Amino acid sequence: MDESNKHGNPVRAAFQKLLQNKLATVCFVVLILEILLVALAPFIAPYGYEEQDPAHALAPGFWAQWTAVTDPEDPEYNARDQYVPGHILGTDQYGRDTLSRLLYGGRISLMVGFVSTAMGLVAGVICGLLAGYYKRLDNPIMRVMDLLFTFPGILLAMLIIAMLGVNTFNAMLAISIWSIPSFARMVRGKVLQVKEEDYIMATRSLGAQDSRIIFVHILKNCLPVIIVIATMRMATSIISISxxxxxxxxxxxxxxxxxxxIAIGKQYLWDRPSLIFIPGIAVMITVICFNILGDKLRDILDPSLRD
Known part of the structure; x- marks a missing residue:
């Protein structure tokens, strides 16, 4: 009987233990709220992401109510520095609402992060399982992974996009290919350890097919490692697409x-720094939350750190 069956579902137990940590719980709640907000962007965004209001281009956000000179008679009064009701976070150079674009932009960032991580996870886990279980496949698969590791990640992604063309799908594909070696290497190491367990040998002696041993018994015991890598890889994927x-x-x-x-906002750094700071803060919060969750999950699921 394998270890996971003796102690119940390790993923559920890890999640329960994760929620006992205040910092991890805060990060988890922040990510859930963020996902809900960007998922509901078409319903809660005050404007469309392409909707323009040239008369109020580069308008400041709500903070201008307290920082700008509001008296038209004052020599320092500037109409461009006045808060425009309805544009809580201001507008860009075309008068597009920053809050609306932030919500819609978050949908793209998180979608690319999830999809590219999932694509890399599936390919990497399969490669890691096969390399760890079959000795004859270990060397060729891992040499290909080593080849991918020789390229700096972002440069590899740029090379792939340069060959395939610039669009969202190719960006997701490039990031997923970059993710494969990390998943493959970690899963292979776990498989090499798990396949020597007594219950695996007993299952094999009873005549179980390799596919069942790999994708039922071994894969189930690799799930904790996979979850940790996937959580931390999400942060990397979001940084990569950004x-x-x-x-x-x-x-x-x-x-x-x-x-x-951020790329658009850099042209107006001194005039409207909020165009850089607002999406930059969104990226920072999201990446920090995923990294903290991954770090806490690693502490919980690492056998050497268990109670």
Whole structure:
């Protein structure tokens, strides 16, 4: 009988223990709220992400109510510094609402993060399972993974996009290919350990097929490792799509994306720094939350750190 069956569902137990940590709970709640907000963007965003209001271009956000000179008679009064009701976070150079674009941009950033991580996870886990279980496949598979590791991640993604063309799908594909070696290496190491367990040998001696041993018994015991890597990889994927969009190789305008919003905002750094700070803070909060969750899950699921 395998270890996971003796002690119940390890994933559920890890989740319950995770929620006992205040910092991890806060990060989990923040991410859930963020996902709900961006998922409901078409219903809660005050404007469409392409809707323009040229008369109020580069308008400041709500903070201008307290920082700007509001008296038209004052020599320092500037009409462009006045808060425009309805644009809580201000507008960009075309008069597009920053809050609306932030919500829609979050949909793209999180979608690319989830999809690219999932694509890399599936391919990497399969490669890791096969390499760890079959000795004859170990060397060729891991040499390919080593080859991918020789390229700096973002440069590999840029190379793939340069060959395939600039669009959102190719960006997701490039990030997923970059993710495969990390999943494969970690899963392979776990498989090499698990396949020597007594219950695996007993299952094999009873005549179980390799596919059942790999994808039922071994995979189930690799889930904790996979969950930890996937959680931390989400943060990397979000940074990657933001970086690619910032460089003009990710999500193509006018579709908003946090990195692309930063790229546009840098032209108005001294006039409207909020155009950089707002999407930058969104990226920072999201990445920090995923990293903290991954770090706490690693502490919980690492056998050497269990109670």
């Amino acid at each position: 970086t690619l969009s910032y460089l003009g190789m990710g999500v193509t305008p006018p579709m908003p994306e946090w990195g692309g919003m």
